[in-house]
Amino acid sequence: MKILIVEDEPKTGEYLRKGLKEASFVVDLSSDGIDGLHNALEGEYDLILLDVMLPGMDGWEVMRNLRQKGNEVPVLFLTAKDQIEDRVKGLELGADDYLVKPFSFAELLARVRTILRRGKPSVEASIIKVADLELDLLRRRVSRAGKRIELTSKEFGLLELLMRRQGEVLPRSLIASQVWDMNFDSDTNVIEVAVRRLRSKIDDAYEPKLLQTVRGMGYVIESPLQSSC
Numbered sequence: 001m002k003i004l005i006v007e008d009e010p011k012t013g014e015y016l017r018k019g020l021k022e023a024s025f026v027v028d029l030s031s032d033g034i035d036g037l038h039n040a041l042e043g044e045y046d047l048i049l050l051d052v053m054l055p056g057m058d059g060w061e062v063m064r065n066l067r068q069k070g071n072e073v074p075v076l077f078l079t080a081k082d083q084i085e086d087r088v089k090g091l092e093l094g095a096d097d098y099l100v101k102p103f104s105f106a107e108l109l110a111r112v113r114t115i116l117r118r119g120k121p122s123v124e125a126s127i128i129k130v131a132d133l134e135l136d137l138l139r140r141r142v143s144r145a146g147k148r149i150e151l152t153s154k155e156f157g158l159l160e161l162l163m164r165r166q167g168e169v170l171p172r173s174l175i176a177s178q179v180w181d182m183n184f185d186s187d188t189n190v191i192e193v194a195v196r197r198l199r200s201k202i203d204d205a206y207e208p209k210l211l212q213t214v215r216g217m218g219y220v221i222e223s224p225l226q227s228s229c
Helices: 010-022 033-042 059-068 084-092 105-118 153-164 172-179 190-202
Strands: 002-006 026-030 047-050 075-079 097-100 127-130 133-136 141-144 147-149 211-214 218-221
Touching: 002 010, 002 033, 010 026, 010 105, 026 033, 033 047, 033 059, 047 059, 047 105, 059 075, 059 084, 075 084, 075 105, 084 097, 097 105, 127 153, 133 153, 153 172, 153 190, 153 218, 172 190, 172 218, 190 211
Parallel strands: 002 026, 002 047, 047 075, 075 097
Antiparallel strands: 127 133, 133 141, 141 147, 211 218
16 A cells, blocks of 8 residues: 655654555655645555645645545644644544654554555455455455465565556556656666566466566556456
């Protein structure tokens, strides 16, 4: 899952980014309100952590713009503004939660996971299937034909992206930004290596093959029924 942090204080931003990455999230960081709003509107995030006192545009305006443009991504305000009227204002603008600095990272992580669970209408919605391949987002488990498959954090992120957008050919540049949080570098073969390792785990011992390479375009995961439609 992908999280955007909008935080202008460098140490706090890096602290949050490091902690959330260690918790297996893909994380982007914006250091002002204008950049944060642009990234929030252009990116595909599962959650935004939003400071209030930001240069360029404050968090209230970022929040107001998001909702006015119909963007319903969950938002957790993370701010030093601790007055009751501030909390009320944040929630009335459409935020999903409000946490005051200083905070415990354990509490923040618990709130993040609670919001992400709340965003799922049912347990079944957290499970993505392609043929007999199953990915459980909440339990972080993958199985095929009923057999458990162990994946690294990056392999899980790669498979999640491919399965969320099953049937769609994903270019390496998109995979690099969504899973590795980096700009695409043509000199690196990190994606090819990861795809090869993932394919060996989810496809080599099974039929039909689900993960396909589309020469010159990227990678796609789909069931034979999807590809024949």
